[in-house]
Each structure stands twice: as C-alpha cells, then as structure tokens.
Amino acid sequence: xxxxxxxxxxxxxxxDVEKILRECYRQKELLERTIDLxxxxxxxxxxxxxxxxxxxxxxxxxxxxxxxxMKKYWANRRKTT
Numbered sequence: 125x126x127x128x129x130x131x132x133x134x135x136x137x138x139x140d141v142e143k144i145l146r147e148c149y150r151q152k153e154l155l156e157r158t159i160d161l162x163x164x165x166x167x168x169x170x171x172x173x174x175x176x177x178x179x180x181x182x183x184x185x186x187x188x189x190x191x192x193x194m195k196k197y198w199a200n201r202r203k204t205t
Contacts (some may be wrong), residue, residue, distance in 0.1 A: 182190070
C-alpha cells in the first residue's frame with residue numbers, strides 16, 4: 125500500500141504547500157521591488173545643498189526702504205551729537 129492510498133490528502137497537501145510557497149515568493153518579490161522604489165524615492169527627495177551662498181540680493185523697493193531708514197538713523201545720530 126502507498127502513502128497516497130493510506131492518506132489520499134497527502135498529495136493535495138503537498139501541492140497546497142507548494143502553491144502557498146510560490147505565492148509567498150511572488151509577494152516577496154513584489155515587496156522587494158516596492159522597498160527598492162521607496163528607497164530610491166527617499167534618496168531623490170533628500171534635501172540638496174543650496175548652491176547660492178552669501179548675501180541675498182535686495183529688490184528696488186527693499187533698497188529704498190533701507191535707504192529711508194538709514195537716512196532717519198543718521199539724521200537722529202547727528203542731532204544727538
């Protein structure tokens with residue numbers, strides 16, 4: 125007598141386990157690809173160092189405001205001395 129004759133569910137169980145393993149490997153492959161894509165996304169979104177350093181350029185309106193403020197400042201300084 126064979127194992128299959130003694131227990132007819134043995135072959136079916138083995139096939140089910142193989143099917144489950146194939147599905148797990150397929151899901152593992154999908155997870156690995158998803159993780160790789162997410163890591164690549166993180167690397168591409170990391171803050172890049174600023175190329176511009178030093179002083180900020182002022183616009184015409186800002187320069188005018190600073191000029192007026194400094195004129196008032198120096199006028200007050202001349203009055204007190």
